[in-house]
Amino acid sequence: MAQEVKAPKMSGAPEVGKWISPEESVGQRLKGKKILLTGTTKGVGRVTQELLCAHGAFVCGSGRTPGVAASVAEELKAKGYQAAGMDVDLSDYEAVKKWVEECAELMGGIDVVINNASHPGMAPFGEMTPEIWNYGIKNELDLVYNVCNCAWPYLQKANGASIVITSSTCGLQGSNSPQACHAAAKGACLAMARQLAAEGGPFGIRCNSVTPGLVWTEAMSNIPKEMASGLIAAQTTQRAIDPIDIAYAYLFLASDESRQITATNLAVDGGCAGAVTGGMQGEIEA
Numbered sequence: 001m002a003q004e005v006k007a008p009k010m011s012g013a014p015e016v017g018k019w020i021s022p023e024e025s026v027g028q029r030l031k032g033k034k035i036l037l038t039g040t041t042k043g044v045g046r047v048t049q050e051l052l053c054a055h056g057a058f059v060c061g062s063g064r065t066p067g068v069a070a071s072v073a074e075e076l077k078a079k080g081y082q083a084a085g086m087d088v089d090l091s092d093y094e095a096v097k098k099w100v101e102e103c104a105e106l107m108g109g110i111d112v113v114i115n116n117a118s119h120p121g122m123a124p125f126g127e128m129t130p131e132i133w134n135y136g137i138k139n140e141l142d143l144v145y146n147v148c149n150c151a152w153p154y155l156q157k158a159n160g161a162s163i164v165i166t167s168s169t170c171g172l173q174g175s176n177s178p179q180a181c182h183a184a185a186k187g188a189c190l191a192m193a194r195q196l197a198a199e200g201g202p203f204g205i206r207c208n209s210v211t212p213g214l215v216w217t218e219a220m221s222n223i224p225k226e227m228a229s230g231l232i233a234a235q236t237t238q239r240a241i242d243p244i245d246i247a248y249a250y251l252f253l254a255s256d257e258s259r260q261i262t263a264t265n266l267a268v269d270g271g272c273a274g275a276v277t278g279g280m281q282g283e284i285e286a
Contacts (some may be wrong), residue, residue: 029255031056034107039117041068042215048247053081060103061085100150110154112254114164115144124178136181156203163195163207163252174230197263206262208253213269216240236271
């Protein structure tokens with residue numbers, strides 16, 4: 001059961017002064033949390049939605065492919081979980097606003113926002129057209145603004161909210177693969193996370209980022225095997241990242257276990273952040 005901490009009562013000190021014992025937290029790390037999660041049709045997002053639901057959260061997901069997010073949510077509901085999924089183009093501000101409003105009404109508020117979805121614009125810089133560049137910025141950076149901005153009023157009322165923004169190792173360092181737009185967008189995501197942490201602090205809103213390494217999802221079938229082998233070799237662990245590894249990072253940052261963690265980046269990259277790597281890191285939305 002919860003243990004009481006005998007500590008001085010003073011301004012800025014924890015109000016209750018209690019912590020939850022490990023046996024009480026099993027399967028309940030997110031009990032009662034109402035979560036927005038983008039990109040739940042496959043890969044990291046799909047795995048994450050089930051994990052968060054399994055720990056007691058009500059998770060409302062999104063997808064671009066018609067009907068898929070709703071179908072995934074129905075599978076979770078059949079297991080007894082609280083879940084929903086809706087079609088939404090996250091690059092469309094008005095569409096996002098409608099989705100956020102519907103999710104907030106359905107769940108009774110919003111406590112956590114996890115920005116997982118991403119769709120990069122990739123090309124060697126010398127071949128980077130304005131169309132490719134604008135596509136990447138719109139679908140990797142603008143969509144994070146759209147979701148966070150529309151959810152902000154609900155998070156201010158949440159009495160302790162959390163935002164997670166997914167970036168990439170290429171947002172931290174250069175890469176030997178052609179991803180200037182991807183790197184620029186993900187670098188901006190890191191800066192946005194720090195700034196939202198600063199602005200959200202007075203409202204009890206935390207904001208952190210996650211930088212995945214090479215995540216082994218369906219998207220990997222789109223690159224040559226030789227390139228994939230090189231990307232795996234760039235991981236210090238010599239292994240690609242499993243989607244569940246990212247999901248557990250999201251779980252931690254969404255939970256009250258991380259209540260004193262904000263303006264921080266959590267690297268889930270197999271140790272490659274200190275090396276030059278290539279390829280696409282992060283999750284590509286369906």
